[in-house]
Amino acid sequence: MAEGPFRVMLRMQIKPGMQEEFERVWLEVGDSVTSHPANLGQWLSRDEEEGVYWIVSDWVDEPRFREFEHSDRHLEHRTRLHPYRSGGSMTTMRVVAHLPGAASAGSHGEWVGVR
Template identity: 80%
Template sequence: MGEAAFRVMLRMQIKPGAEDDFERVWLEIGDSVTSHPANLGQWLSRAEEEGVYYIVSDWVSEPLFREFETSERHLEHRQKLHPFRSGGSMSTMSVVAYLPGAASTESHRDWERAR
């Protein structure tokens, strides 16, 4: 088995009434993350809790994510999303295993091949 993917999970609390604009801007600027050669993909999920979103992104390795995290590209990305935030947190982890489901999408198969 190859090196495990490195996963970043952000919990973002969005200011009341700003949710639609946040989602629109996140989609508009997402390629600043996904076009990075070490990025395996990114997901935006809306929680049932009012104004809470989770952003999950997978990376080839932690060192390559950390390189992106300190880049000008990342700083510009964060500045565009910051006006919508009222709080948040970040968790990082290494993916230990992946079991594709019967309805797995092509993007998940691509992730498996990249490992």
């Protein structure tokens, strides 16, 4: 059986009053992650809890993610987002199965940059 993607999930606590600027900068620097040849996509979600965001990114495998994680490209990405952060955590996992929903045939591109 083929292994599924390697998923990285970050929980980020953003400093009060900096949420909109964080979202803008996250979109500006996102291609430093998504342009990596091993990246399958990245999502930013705002939690109901004030100032909490979840970032999910999928990778072809763990070694390629770890390669990115230790790269200058990742350091620059973290450096740009660090001023907004007051805390956070990271969890990694292997996607075991995916069941697409009925609405998944449509494009989700309309979500980019929409508040």
